[in-house]
Amino acid sequence: MSFLPSSGTATFQVTAAALIPTAVSFAFDKPSYPPGTQAIATIKVYRTDTGAGIQGVTAQVSLDGAVVGVSNVTDINGFVLFVGTTPAAVGSHTLSAVFFGISGQYASGTGSGTFTVTTAANVGTALAVSTNQASYLPSAPITLNVTLTRTDTLAGIAAQTVSVSIDGVVAVASAGPTNAAGYVTVPLTAPGLLGTHTITVSFAGAVIAGITFASVTQTASFGVGTTAVGGPADPTLPLAVGYIAAGLGIGWLSKRRRR
Numbered sequence: 001m002s003f004l005p006s007s008g009t010a011t012f013q014v015t016a017a018a019l020i021p022t023a024v025s026f027a028f029d030k031p032s033y034p035p036g037t038q039a040i041a042t043i044k045v046y047r048t049d050t051g052a053g054i055q056g057v058t059a060q061v062s063l064d065g066a067v068v069g070v071s072n073v074t075d076i077n078g079f080v081l082f083v084g085t086t087p088a089a090v091g092s093h094t095l096s097a098v099f100f101g102i103s104g105q106y107a108s109g110t111g112s113g114t115f116t117v118t119t120a121a122n123v124g125t126a127l128a129v130s131t132n133q134a135s136y137l138p139s140a141p142i143t144l145n146v147t148l149t150r151t152d153t154l155a156g157i158a159a160q161t162v163s164v165s166i167d168g169v170v171a172v173a174s175a176g177p178t179n180a181a182g183y184v185t186v187p188l189t190a191p192g193l194l195g196t197h198t199i200t201v202s203f204a205g206a207v208i209a210g211i212t213f214a215s216v217t218q219t220a221s222f223g224v225g226t227t228a229v230g231g232p233a234d235p236t237l238p239l240a241v242g243y244i245a246a247g248l249g250i251g252w253l254s255k256r257r258r259r
Contacts, residue, residue, distance in 0.1 A: 019107040021048045024059055024097045026113025033086040035117050035209050037153055041082045045074050045099045053078015059097040086117050088209045123211050124151035127218035129201045133230050135223030136190040144186040146201055148178050156182025165200045190224050
């Protein structure tokens, strides 16, 4: 018996390993927020086959379809915090994220979460007032420091003005506007009369983006003498707080600062 030579071919296919499927989830620190306030979202990037978080990756975040930033890298459990400011528009809003995957290992994944912006009808305000010195020579320049904040979040109230009086006489009818931190400096002139004098600062209140901010008044005392004394006039000056109570109009609270 003999064998004749022969030949043949065979084919095979190399396929890429299947990528691990992923997704993104959201959890918010509050169910609803006032307009223009801080919101904190906890984002988790995870694999959908096991639910395990994916460490060391980022996600691109969008608010109502517009990209607002990229998260920091996720921790060992796949979590990362994303901090932002809520929009002015009242209603439901969607925060979404995209994890673009890792070549040869993870597929891209997406996810979204919703939160609500509600109109905070009434928000209290606070004024912190101080002079740059305890006492001044007659007719000397005074620097008055004023900070206007909201009492719910302690954030500054920007683009507002205050009125300033010395011993009941208007010195500046409209001082400002306040900066993003609610701060403004007001230049004044010390009276010629020796003795103790009182500065009164008033915020008339305002309606901003549908929020009613309460009016508030605060006072600070300083001296006029033959010798100027440096340092703030009184570090324990009370912090005036204005608030609005439904059906009760405007009231006032006073708290003393700690040294």
